Amino acid sequence: MTATEVFNARLRSVPPGSLYLVAALPALWLIFAVATGQGGADPVKTLELGFGRWALKLIIAVLAITPLRRFAGVNLIRWRRPLGVMASVYVLLHLASWLVLDMGLLWQQALGDIVKRPYITLGMIAAALMLPLALTSNDASLRRLGGQRWRRLHRLTYPVALLAAIHFVLQGKVWMADAVIYLVIVGALLAFRAGIVAKRI
Ligand code: HEM
Structure with a gap:
């Protein structure tokens, strides 16, 4: 057995369900920090931006699973669903904290921002x-749609990642180095994906 095979066997012994819990920890930590007065000068922003960042990190983690298998032989395919679902949860938390805490549920103003910014x-x-x-992201939908249509639908992950990374770059009043780094990482992962598609053609 090679070292990678041993490593993959170890990874297989980690129940994918536990990934939901692990991925929830940053959110629990953020909420705990804000609730106990450790949320900095602007706790609302701490929550909102923290959720946004973790959403993007998890989207990137999902995109990295195939290249990791290709280049390093590390098989994390069973982690894709929990990481993807938790990315959606973080996006929901990010959106909710913006809408409720930042905009105070002022729908008109929120709608204006969505259109104007x-x-x-x-x-x-x-x-x-x-x-x-x-x-x-469940077995019933996979069965109902069939593997091919389901995979085609889940290619939406690529535009989602790109839009989210551009969103991160554009939201700063000045160019933020870390936002650009996230965009470059997403670009590299999408280029890898495009490379796979090009080889198939
Ligand atoms: C896939 C979806 C999304 C992802 C991954 C995402 C991610 C992010 C990230 C990483 C940041 C910057 C965090 C930082 O500066 O530390 C951010 C900022 C922000 N996001 Fe999102 N976002 C998403 C969708 C949305 C949506 C739907 C809204 C609201 C309609 C939204 C509203 C904002 C706002 C208002 C900021 C800037 C807050 C400020 O600096 O004042 N985002 N987002």
């Missing part, structure tokens, strides 16, 4: 595209 428009499109992904 390009970064919010892009974030909203990314979140809307994630909805069918979240709703079909």
Whole structure:
């Protein structure tokens, strides 16, 4: 047995369900920090931005699963669903904290921002595209749609990642190095995906 095979066998012994719990920890930590007065000068922003960042990290983790298998032989396929579902949960928390805590449920103003601010428009499109992904991340949907249609639908992950990364770059008042790094990582993962498609043609 090679070292990678041993490693993969160890990974297989981790129940994928436990990934839901692990991925929930940053949210629980953020909520705990804000509730105990450790949320900094602007606790609402701490929550909102924290949820947004973790959403993007999890989307990137989902995209990285195939390249990791290709290049390093590490098989995390069973983690894809929990990580994807938890990415959607973080997007929902991010959206909810913006709508409720930031906008105070002022729908008119929220709608105005969605239309007028390009970064919010892009974030909203990314979140809307994630909805069918979240709703079909279960065995029943996979059976109903059939493997091919299900996989085709789940290619929405790629535009979601790109829109989310551009949203991150555009939301800053100045260019933020870390936002650009996230965009480059997403770009590299999408280029990898495009490379696979090109080889098939
Ligand atoms: C896939 C969906 C989304 C992802 C991954 C995402 C991710 C992010 C990230 C990483 C940030 C920057 C965090 C930081 O600066 O530390 C951010 C900022 C922000 N996002 Fe999103 N976002 C998404 C969708 C949305 C949606 C749907 C809305 C609202 C309609 C939204 C509203 C905002 C706002 C208002 C900010 C900036 C807050 C500020 O600095 O004042 N995002 N988002």
